[in-house]
Amino acid sequence: MIASMIGALIACGIGLVTFGFFTPRKPLPARIVAHVATREHRPQKSQLVTKAVALVMNVIESLGSTRSSVARRLAIVGKKSVEDFRLAQLQWAGGGLIAGGLFGVALVARGYPPLSVVVVAVSGALAGALWLDSRLTTTAKQTSLLYTRQLPDVVELIALAVSSGEPVRPAIERVVRLGEGPLIDQFATTLAHVHAGVSLTQALGDLAIRTDNRNIARFTDSLISAMEQGGGLAQTLHNQARDARDAARRDLLEAGGKAEISMMLPVVFLILPITVLFTIFPALQQLSFQ
Numbered sequence: 001m002i003a004s005m006i007g008a009l010i011a012c013g014i015g016l017v018t019f020g021f022f023t024p025r026k027p028l029p030a031r032i033v034a035h036v037a038t039r040e041h042r043p044q045k046s047q048l049v050t051k052a053v054a055l056v057m058n059v060i061e062s063l064g065s066t067r068s069s070v071a072r073r074l075a076i077v078g079k080k081s082v083e084d085f086r087l088a089q090l091q092w093a094g095g096g097l098i099a100g101g102l103f104g105v106a107l108v109a110r111g112y113p114p115l116s117v118v119v120v121a122v123s124g125a126l127a128g129a130l131w132l133d134s135r136l137t138t139t140a141k142q143t144s145l146l147y148t149r150q151l152p153d154v155v156e157l158i159a160l161a162v163s164s165g166e167p168v169r170p171a172i173e174r175v176v177r178l179g180e181g182p183l184i185d186q187f188a189t190t191l192a193h194v195h196a197g198v199s200l201t202q203a204l205g206d207l208a209i210r211t212d213n214r215n216i217a218r219f220t221d222s223l224i225s226a227m228e229q230g231g232g233l234a235q236t237l238h239n240q241a242r243d244a245r246d247a248a249r250r251d252l253l254e255a256g257g258k259a260e261i262s263m264m265l266p267v268v269f270l271i272l273p274i275t276v277l278f279t280i281f282p283a284l285q286q287l288s289f290q
Helices: 002-022 028-036 047-063 067-077 082-109 115-163 168-178 182-195 200-211 214-229 233-289
Strands: none
Touching (some): 067 082, 067 115, 067 200, 115 182, 115 233, 168 182
């Protein structure tokens, strides 16, 4: 009995030594952070998981848009980060894969070859990922149009506040406090950067880069130049409001011209041929009877 217990203890000791020898030891910061650190410690992912995630992200980027393009459009919309968008894109691809697989199984049940399941499933995954990217592009374009339409009113309000004797920063704060809309949200982000310690000129420059709108870039450049050179801010802002209103009017006319051209397509290719057929058909009937 005693010999059996001694043998079991020796076997457990050998097992523990072997386990400790082949198990990689944690670094010293990882061992003591749970006892003395106040911040949340996130365990590192294994290299296999990291490589797999990187491979999936590279495949998605090669099929859709690049990271810089996605970051630019997300900055225009003012929403989540690129990683969150890629995760949502991966989820949509998974949903498309499942839907395509089910549709492929239905096709096989109707007599199509089994390869149809793979083809339809892959097509569904690609369609899901690319659809989300296309929706982001459409949302970014619509948001940029809203920026252009809202810019004249915002600049006019800032000009009125500056004309009454307020500096530029309190004037922007007043407009952000009273207004609402996507452009107001961007100005609120700019003020948050200013409160964090960034200079107002740099924050306005970041606003132009973030929105990627030529009208906003023209406004910020003029405002920064007036602030640096010490010119008349009120007159500069009134001029910028007038220019922004003219730019919005030009964009509206351009959109109207494109809509007019688009309306010509059904007229030329649908209504006009049907009218011609209704006109020629009685004559053709008469000729056939004769």
